[in-house]
Amino acid sequence: MAKAKPSSRIESSRLNTPTDLDPNDVKKIAEGLTVLSADLFALYIKTKNFHWHVSGPNFRDYHLLMDEQAAQIFAIIDSVGERARKVGGTVLRSIGQAKSLTRVPDNDADYVSPLDMLKELRDDNKALTAHMRELHAVTDEANDVATTSQLEEWIDQSEERTWFLYEATRDATEGGH
Template identity: 80%
Template sequence: MAKAKQPNLRVASDRLNTPTDLDPADTKKIAQGLTVLVSDLFALYIKTKNFHWHMSGPHFRDYHLLLDEQGDQIFGIIDDVAERARKIGGVTLRSLGQAEKLKRVPDNDADYVSPLDMLAELRDDNRNLTANMRELHEVTDEANDVSTTSLLEEWIDQSERRTWFLYEITRDATQGGH
């Protein structure tokens, strides 16, 4: 039986342009930065859920719920980031393969990670995400992309809060932590 020919779903990129008053070169740079951010957010979401699912130990309930809350927050902004790239006439993430190539958040496929190591790793990942968003913020601010700049400020605040919570949990016992 002959396989039915699949329609070409790829549309020429000029058909995806959205009118904007931003400079085309800036738009391209910002959309690329947002696409990398989407990739990072997907990777951080999956890692957060991985650690949420594989949490164990005496603080299981608290850590499990915290990571569920943080994962939901991360997942909740992915669509907004991708749609922002489209709103300014750019394109965004098309596949998991593309996300794998672009992401800066390392995977953790270990069979077992201790609870505090999980939280410390996520703390560092969120801190790095914050730094990367600050770099993109500089680009958007310089391009006078007020909306993306404003959104990044909110996302940076959320990332700083996640980092803060994870930092407080992972403090060394000599600093008043565990």
């Protein structure tokens, strides 16, 4: 039997962690972190999908690269959810909610070439970086220094993933050696 949803503000207020942040800022930050967590889950699943299905002469290198990147993305997810709770907000509650919020496009094609996989993940990580920068502006404006600081770390990690994926897809004629 499913649990009933809270019938009053009193029930949902049980999740309001005390904070000195403005309640309107908490709402914006928590909403931003919820969307970020949805994006991270989607990017994690996509990265693992490509990791499991990559093939070809560079299999080992690409397989390991995507596994490392998926592990890094997965490690961020819990911190995002806990950060939302620390400031007094809530975060994702279901896969359905994550699917409805994510900005990372699915790819469930039967076959994707290895280079197309890397390029798609590169573009997804680049977009994730841009979305995190937008949230960074919100948290900075709210003087939420802890979330702002964590976002700076996550942005750096996303930029590194983008860079590695970019370098792995460069053609020797583009100046790669």
